[in-house]
Amino acid sequence: MNAIGGRPSPAGGNNASGFLSRYAELRDSLPGDVCVRDVAAAQLEREGLPRREVEAWKYTNLRPLWDTSFAGGSAVQEADAGPVLDALLSTLGDENAASARLVFLNGLLSDGLSRLPGSVTIRRTVPQPLPAGLHPMLALNQMLSADGVAIEVPAGLDGGRLLVIGLGSAEHAPADWHARVSIALGAGASLSVLQIDQGTGCYLSNAAITVSVAEGASLRHARLQRDAASAMSFALVHAQIAERGSYDVFNLALGATLARFEVHARLVGAQAAVHVNGAQLLDGEQVADLTSVISHDAPNCNSRQTVKNVLQGRARGVFQGKIVVARPAQKTDGYQMNQALLLSEQAEIDAKPELEIYADDVKCSHGATVGALDEEQLFYLRSRGVPVPEARAMLVQAFLLDAIELVQDEPFRQVLDDAIATWWAGRAA
Amino acid sequence: MSQFLSISGLRATIDDQGSPKEILRGVDLEIPAGEVHAIMGPNGSGKSTLSYVLSGREDYEVTGGEVSFEGRDLLAMEPEERAAAGVFLAFQAPVELPGVNNANFLRTAVNAVRRARNEPELDAVQFLKAARAEAKRLSMDAEMLKRNVNVGFSGGEKKRNEVLQMALLQPRFAILDETDSGLDIDALRVVAEGVKALRSPSFSALVITHHQRLLDYLVPDRVHVMARGRILKSGGPELAHQLEAQGYAGFLAEAA
Ligand SMILES: Nc1ncnc2c1ncn2[C@@H]1O[C@H](COP(=O)(O)OP(=O)(O)OP(=O)(O)O)[C@@H](O)[C@H]1O
Numbered sequence: 001m002n003a004i005g006g007r008p009s010p011a012g013g014n015n016a017s018g019f020l021s022r023y024a025e026l027r028d029s030l031p032g033d034v035c036v037r038d039v040a041a042a043q044l045e046r047e048g049l050p051r052r053e054v055e056a057w058k059y060t061n062l063r064p065l066w067d068t069s070f071a072g073g074s075a076v077q078e079a080d081a082g083p084v085l086d087a088l089l090s091t092l093g094d095e096n097a098a099s100a101r102l103v104f105l106n107g108l109l110s111d112g113l114s115r116l117p118g119s120v121t122i123r124r125t126v127p128q129p130l131p132a133g134l135h136p137m138l139a140l141n142q143m144l145s146a147d148g149v150a151i152e153v154p155a156g157l158d159g160g161r162l163l164v165i166g167l168g169s170a171e172h173a174p175a176d177w178h179a180r181v182s183i184a185l186g187a188g189a190s191l192s193v194l195q196i197d198q199g200t201g202c203y204l205s206n207a208a209i210t211v212s213v214a215e216g217a218s219l220r221h222a223r224l225q226r227d228a229a230s231a232m233s234f235a236l237v238h239a240q241i242a243e244r245g246s247y248d249v250f251n252l253a254l255g256a257t258l259a260r261f262e263v264h265a266r267l268v269g270a271q272a273a274v275h276v277n278g279a280q281l282l283d284g285e286q287v288a289d290l291t292s293v294i295s296h297d298a299p300n301c302n303s304r305q306t307v308k309n310v311l312q313g314r315a316r317g318v319f320q321g322k323i324v325v326a327r328p329a330q331k332t333d334g335y336q337m338n339q340a341l342l343l344s345e346q347a348e349i350d351a352k353p354e355l356e357i358y359a360d361d362v363k364c365s366h367g368a369t370v371g372a373l374d375e376e377q378l379f380y381l382r383s384r385g386v387p388v389p390e391a392r393a394m395l396v397q398a399f400l401l402d403a404i405e406l407v408q409d410e411p412f413r414q415v416l417d418d419a420i421a422t423w424w425a426g427r428a429a
Numbered sequence: 430m431s432q433f434l435s436i437s438g439l440r441a442t443i444d445d446q447g448s449p450k451e452i453l454r455g456v457d458l459e460i461p462a463g464e465v466h467a468i469m470g471p472n473g474s475g476k477s478t479l480s481y482v483l484s485g486r487e488d489y490e491v492t493g494g495e496v497s498f499e500g501r502d503l504l505a506m507e508p509e510e511r512a513a514a515g516v517f518l519a520f521q522a523p524v525e526l527p528g529v530n531n532a533n534f535l536r537t538a539v540n541a542v543r544r545a546r547n548e549p550e551l552d553a554v555q556f557l558k559a560a561r562a563e564a565k566r567l568s569m570d571a572e573m574l575k576r577n578v579n580v581g582f583s584g585g586e587k588k589r590n591e592v593l594q595m596a597l598l599q600p601r602f603a604i605l606d607e608t609d610s611g612l613d614i615d616a617l618r619v620v621a622e623g624v625k626a627l628r629s630p631s632f633s634a635l636v637i638t639h640h641q642r643l644l645d646y647l648v649p650d651r652v653h654v655m656a657r658g659r660i661l662k663s664g665g666p667e668l669a670h671q672l673e674a675q676g677y678a679g680f681l682a683e684a685a
């Protein structure tokens with residue numbers, strides 16, 4: 001590890017060298033145990049960032065990450081971000097705007113703009129030791145992460161609603177940040193989180209989210225990814241769900257030029273449930289990827305996924321869903337559905353479902369559909385006087401409905417609905 | 430004389446596995462304002478094709494002829510413009526719209542048409558009141574407003590839903606493509622009432638049907654026989670009776 005401690009020259013051919021040399025500069029000023037970061041740096045030094053030959057990254061090319069030279073996250077003044085936050089809150093409806101919130105500015109928690117919840121414990125955290133063989137984006141996060149929070153809901157408590165807002169701003173040079181969020185629910189506890197990511201300029205937001213759901217607890221997590229048009233947006237969730245616990249996540253991907261939302265969920269107790277749903281609405285040259293690895297380790301668990309892609313222009317949607325059913329996980333119920341609506345000839349969907357089943361008494365199914373808007377339906381609407389843009393919007397909304405309906409928290413679902421309507425209005429104009 | 434609806438020499442083809450197939454082969458038809466006309470004719474003679482071409486469906490290519498509606502070139506208009514101008518087609522096979530709420534659909538349609546006609550839009554409350562009243566008049570269960578458009582509707586329910594749309598959109602020219610097929614006797618009367626309610630000196634209808642019964646209620650001003658993409662014969666209401674008694678064979682032979 002000696003290359004890291006000193007002032008290294010970027011390793012020749014290593015595509016993470018830009019990040020590594022910045023780490024070398026920042027190493028002594030970053031918070032927390034430096035050994036934890038060194039482990040991650042050593043891995044990146046050894047392996048670099050994955051290229052497309054790596055199976056898990058076949059459809060999503062990380063090249064823009066190493067072709068861009070990022071300068072870290074410049075500090076944002078709360079006074080500057082305040083109006084941006086207010087503008088955002090004013091679009092969320094009174095109930096949501098009044099909710100507790102954690103606000104990150106370029107990856108750093110803002111005490112002034114956050115409003116802490118009552119029944120939930122919030123702590124500042126620094127990277128914790130993680131097992132070897134890190135996910136490459138997690139390694140990057142672990143190496144450079146400058147701030148993070150741990151959200152804990154004590155056993156038996158309802159933590160209510162919590163907004164986790166990430167505002168990015170990179171006006172001058174490409175910036176990057178690597179926030180950390182850990183959410184832990186005690187036995188029987190519950191919490192509903194709405195995560196909103198948005199910003200301006202060219203930046204890399206690479207969040208790592210750890211979820212721990214104890215017995216009988218329930219976490220609802222909705223995410224609105226509305227990052228800047230030239231941003232790269234990564235969020236990686238590691239979730240562990242205990243007996244009768246449930247983790248329900250919905251990712252709405254609208255922004256960024258390159259995005260990946262990735263969930264690794266482990267059902268470790270009987271009758272646990274995980275739902276990884278999402279919608280990706282893309283245009284232009286956007287690429288968005290929803291990747292999930294769901295491990296059924298215990299019997300009688302349930303995992304469900306409904307993912308919808310609406311693709312315009314030359315956009316590309318990616319869905320990779322892997323379900324692994326371990327030998328003890330009898331009576332597993334696994335379901336996966338990926339659907340794409342291609343609104344242009346050049347749009348593309350890449351889907352890779354994978355089932356790895358070692359138990360014998362399981363019910364696992366997956367399906368996929370790809371299609372264009374139905375001309376007959378479109379004509380029916382037009383023949384009733386509905387102009388084409390409105391008719392298309394209605395049909396797209398109908399296509400998305402059975403995914404959006406899965407967002408159980410109604411005020412949060414409304415936010416996603418509105419975001420979709422706004423997205424669509426932007427296209428139709 | 431400026432006609433209400435005037436079709437002359439209308440020809441249309443459809444793409445049949447790469448080569449054009451001619452379906453309408455010179456249709457001539459005049460429908461004056463305030464009249465109800467009926468079209469009868471064997472299966473596959475082009476009746477639905479005519480109704481689609483009049484409402485602007487793009488799969489058909491018009492290769493000849495003209496259609497003027499209240500002095501405007503109908504064929505140059507987009508489907509939604511035709512709807513705004515007052516053309517309405519009750520589909521032979523109404524389309525299912527999964528995920529689209531029926532009341533929402535109806536309100537969007539009504540307001541789109543009202544906007545195009547420079548009339549004030551209806552808010553949700555006004556609209557629901559109007560829709561419920563019409564549904565009641567058509568003996569439709571108001572529950573159907575809450576369901577997805579035509580999804581899981583029975584054949585007859587779909588047809589009633591078409592008539593409900595017609596009632597709410599208040600067209601000036603309605604084409605009913607076998608709206609009577611698959612209806613029970615009560616529903617048939619309801620459909621006929623739906624058309625009668627719109628009857629006025631400035632409303633006309635073209636009723637495509639295989640059955641005499643609807644015409645008994647409606648009493649058309651003219652009956653046309655269509656075969657092989659053309660109007661072969663036209664006459665008064667007695668023509669429908671004659672067809673019912675004799676079938677098409679005689680007409681086709683006579684015209685050939
Ligand atoms: N997409 C298509 N490809 C090929 N042929 C078609 C297509 N659509 C319609 N046709 C043909 O055009 C002809 C006219 O069809 P149309 O539906 O207009 O008949 P119709 O008079 O309404 O019949 P029916 O009384 O059975 O409703 C038929 O022979 C039909 O097979």
Ligand SMILES: [Mg+2]
Nearest residue numbers: 476477478521
């Ligand atoms: Mg027909």
